[in-house]
Amino acid sequence: MSASDDVVIVYVPRDSAAKSVGADAVAAGIAAAADRPVHVVRNGSRGMLWLEPMVEVSTPAGRVAYGPVAPHDVEGLIAAGMLDGAEHPLRLGPTEEIAWLRDQTRVTFARVGVVDPLSAEDYAAHGGLAGLRRALSLTPAEVVAEVTESGLRGRGGAGFPAGIKWKTVLGAESELKFVCCNADEGDSGTFADRMLMEGDPFTLIEGMTIAAWAVGASEGYIYVRSEYPDAVDTLRAAIDTARAHGWLGKRVLDHDFSFDLFVRVGGGAYICGEETSMLDSLEGKRGMVRAKPPIPALEGLFGKPTVVNNVLTLGSVPMILADGAEAFAAHGVGRSRGTQVFQLGGNIAQGGIVETAFGITLGELVDGYGGGTRSGRPVRAVQVGGPLGAYLPTSQFDLPMDYEAFAAAGAMVGHGGVVVFDDTVDMAGQARFAMEFCAAESCGKCTPCRVGAVRGVEVIDRIVAGENRSANLKLLNDLCHLMTEGSLCAMGGLTPMPVKSALAHFPGDFGTTTEEKR
Amino acid sequence: MAQTHEPPHIRLANEIAVQFRHRDPDIAAKEIAVHIQAFWDPRMRTKLVIDAADPASGLDPVAVAAAALLTPPR
């Protein structure tokens, strides 16, 4: 963003999290109250949500942050000389030096909060399109190989190697192929997809375009949940801009390659975050889980070979191509390579985005970055990986964030959502909620999930009420086994995870029989 | 209501004749004769042959020529 020397550039996030706490009023207030010409840039959020709205002022010494700034703080801040980066109780110092941010490894989120999300110039100036340009200089097979070597795994939760999926689509014979981005971010405590789409949409567009080149696709769809209207608007505006700049459409960047991209808005069903349901929904049908095989890579959208990846997966691709597979793979541990964008939420003092290499422990995230609970009470349980993830006690805080380590502990990293509960939580209630959630959000196709979840609620109620406790505990165990083994998709298959982890780590919350009390 | 008053065999013969109007009249007459011979009841053929002799029958000239080629009923 270029502005003449005498105009001060002020950044006020447009991110919907920031807007929900008054960012729009703050931005308007600054424009109105400024004692000299200002240019207010509506950037993405830096991810320190407890500091939102966080205002940044461009000074000769770099960007200086203030936050959280309430609308009524604006006048005082201006008076105190905020536009010169002056001191104030809300002054956080140079943004880049804020420890919380400084200690992270921002790869996927490198531009989020830094740039004007809808500025093509900003995007190009901050390293945008380098990945796509390099990709177009390679053959599709070489791009696939690069992604495979990077070790990038699906960030949506399943952790399937992206390169292998792409290779399957590349190898499939079809005149028509698709790239679909799953942006139906429905897991509780997750918001990274949204923040990337709102804060740096061109990265996702570039990632999808690279994917399209790599597999031979000509059309792409971004399936965004209806609860994300700002992300939808931002994406649509960014796609229009990208088309206008020749980044999308016929002859992308003047290469013999056409790719166009469309946003589709979901209908509010959690299950449409499951990739095959999402494809049904994209086709205009009711979102129902499809049996696999056939896998979407071979028979996906409208029966054509389709790449389905999460926002963060596709958002990581431009960097992998720009900096090379090795640079990406240099981060991480074991088979979990690169960085993960963790999202701290729930009862937590410092919630927000922590992008860092795999291998950080759960405790470092919750106690370190998160700063413990917001209520100030002790942490009792942490649910990682969304509503179907395991509940972990503090005794497992040394668990490294790593797909395999989590799986071994009966848990999952999932989409990187970390939801914290203090010691007032009723874990039987949480277990019951898992079943209740499944009963409400199941696509209704398979029996273990559709009927089992309802029975699960009832059995937990009976256990808690002390009715035939041992028989019902056995029944709950049998039901969990049936759902895990017998369900069609991960929805029913994973619902037992929070239930069983709650039972395993917090058995006392499930009541006791009279005999046991004695 | 206005009804067509021409006798059925005249109407039918004319309807056949018009289908052959792009053909050489001699060939057309032959083909029409073959058709009528194959598909028409003898009493209709007889009527056609009789009416073909009447210049006021309203028969298409090609149909008249065809009638001349019909073999009498066995």
Next chain:
Amino acid sequence: MSLIKEQDYGTPAKPGEATVAVEIDGKSVLVPEGTSVMRAAAEAGIEIPKLCATDNLDPFGSCRLCLVDIDGRKGSPASCTTPVAPGMKVRTQTPELAELRRGVMELYISDHPLDCLTCPTNGDCELQDMAGVVGLRDVRYGYAGENHLDLETDSSNPYFDFDSSKCIACSRCVRACGEVQGTFALTIEGRGFDSRVAAGAGGSFMESDCVSCGACVQACPTATLQERSVVELGMPNRSVLTTCAYCGVGCSFKAELRGDEVVRMVPYKDGGANEGHSCVKGRFAFGYASHPDRQLKPMMRERITDEWHEVEWEEAIGYVGRRMMEIQTRHGMGAIGGISSSRCTNEEVYVVQKMVRAAFGNNNVDTCARVCHSPTGYGLKQTYGTSAGTQDFKSVDKADVILVIGANPTDAHPVFGSRIKRRLRQGAKLIVADPRRIDLVRSPHIEAQHHLRVMPGSNVALINAMAHVVVTEGLVDREFVAERCEDFDQWEAFISGSEHSPEAVEEITGVPAAEVRAATRLYAGARNATIMYGLGVTEHSQGSTMVMGMANLAMATGNIGREGVGVNPLRGQNNVQGSCDMGSFPHELPGYRHVSDDAVRTAFETLWGRTLQSEPGLRIPNMFDAAIDGTFRALFVHGEDIVQSDPNTKHVTSALEAMDLVVVQDLFLNETSKYAHVFLPGTSFLEKDGTFTNAERRINRVRPVMAPKTGKHEWQIVCEIAQAMGYPMKYDDSAQIMDEIAITTPTFSGVSFAKLDEVGSVQWPCNDAAPEGTPIMHIEGFVRGKGKFVETLYVPTKERSTRKFPLILTTGRILSQYNVGAQTRRTGNSAWHPEDLLEMHPHDAEVRGIGDGDTVSLASRIGETSLRVKIDDRMPVGVVYTTFHHPVTGANVVTTEHSDWATNCPEYKVTAVQVALKQPVTAQSAQTRAVPAMAE
């Protein structure tokens, strides 16, 4: 006899050779690639428990009963959705699997009424069966939990109930409605535990798009979707395999009975024409067979103004024989004749034509095919050498482009319509040539690439324009033409003329030239392109020309003689093909051999012991003309209501009134019997024993499920009339008649009841050269040798719109009714179509001040009738449409004497008419309200 139960392999068969070897429970089995583990197991004789899988639907994987254990695979994959892989080792029974299956059943039963003993499907319920198979002994969840047991039953459909409380949400009905029928009327509503089957947008079945084909009822594994007849009568206990007596598709059904009472008709999975599918007529509309309106005793009267009186068979038959002979004595041999029925069996038709030729001693026999597909017989015989369609229905599964001309399969040939839709959903392209925007043009998940809205009467101009494009744009299959055809050069010169170009005929056809060119390129460029046509082709003054035009187009593009191509008539009635095959036309002996062929005639004369006439007899319209002339005095009408179905009703009734003797043989008194002197009661298809031949030349058995309610088979009656006329004609049973057909007719020489019982059905020619029949014709060469190109000159019909009659009326059928409605009007089907409506474009209605539902007069230069209007923009401007199912409408009161030049098939599809408002709908409803008051 017991109930026939076809084996359910769980998932559809995969095409191809069996090349993948797998081991299931220690048994080796070889199956085609892509076969599911479930089906492979079934092939090996191992049944894996299942509920959501059935072999006419794609695997779904929802019930989770069919889980198996596969070496090297983690977890328990569903066998229905898992394809076999070479060397795979599968176990279908382990303690772990047993526990999972019991767990699943436990969940199902925890939300299911425990009323098995009083449930209508008791004993025929897959849920019940599976509970037994998995050994469910206990439902530990109890029955007090959340459930759907209080949901109400939807009884809106006249034939089946939908009891949602029994639904296990397996989606078989939803999938059947989509995958099999192609209507997509059903869906699953709600999420999670609230997921329920719903019709349309949540209303009742009758309010939805449901066409009542019965596929959902058949698919349902529980009592959720259940025929009401089963609810009322109980489970049937025996099955008889037979053939539907409605349209020319010829669906095979299991008539399921208790004693002699038909409980339900269930489409037969091994039926060659329908492969287990059905429509609302065949599946449900059989109640007419036992309708109280049926006349079961013969009746006579001196004059048609007299009252009928019932008589014994002997008296009626004796009278007919005597009167026929008297009339011949007074007015000559040729003064009597008969009309055979395309509704009757081959055997019945054969004896009717034999009676006419041998006992009447003339060739005055015709059939109702005269008024529908006679141009097909003529046109395909001229060009290809056989009066029949070239393909079997299955062939359409290989077609890449389907050209539908003047046919509305989803209404008139619904089961084949569903097959076309399925092929279209698989990616085949569609071209529709029809004035109306029929359902195929656009309906769920299908859309025609081109809809050529051809003006009625201009078909030949259109087909010539298409041929012109083929010839002038270099789209001719030169190799095929050179090798297989004759007269091509002459035809090419003719059709290349600029007067045939799409641009030149645009004004005539109303179809934009660019559209014609694009559609032709699509047709000609396809690997396999097929033509399907109906009465919109034949019922024109150039019906035969059009048939030859289509034959030309198919030959020029090489689309003949293999799967996926061809020229195929969609026959209107169940046995149109058969009645033509059996020698019903006045110029042809059985097997389409001309009466003037001495060798053929001699063969029949030898067998029949009578001298046969070598001259053609009268066609139906000729009979009427001759009757008015006074030279034709007596008519035997077999199973056809000519007064309602033939054109120009006034002319028909005048002819009948002029006759000395009209004998009607039918199930019901009808419009024609009003002019009859003798009424001979007929048998319904449930009483018949014989064969029907469908549109694909498939000879299907019709087996009696009960003795004739009238005491006599129809063929017996015909034989007895012949005997009464002094001609000895006697058979022990209908099998003997087929044996005689086989002896006399080369294309049928391999056909016998025994053969049909053995193989199910065969498609003629079935003889020594083709002992198993001939699904596809003209493979090596054409039946006539070389395929003949015929110059098809476009000659406009004489029926034109004028200032007085500015609109063009075209007629057709609707799904729920059949022909003159004699059968369907006597069933629950009238719930869908209680009256004939005049469909009209909004513009045509508006300029006449006509609103939807108003009663109008419909007048042509021939006659006038009145009916109510349905405003519908699927009609083009200037064209109106109605059906002829209801005698009260009398649509044929207005149709004209114009007919196909070659065959005299009436031009039903083009009548110039005027429409005028008679009574606005509001006034009418006021009057309707007044009626009960007056009745009091």
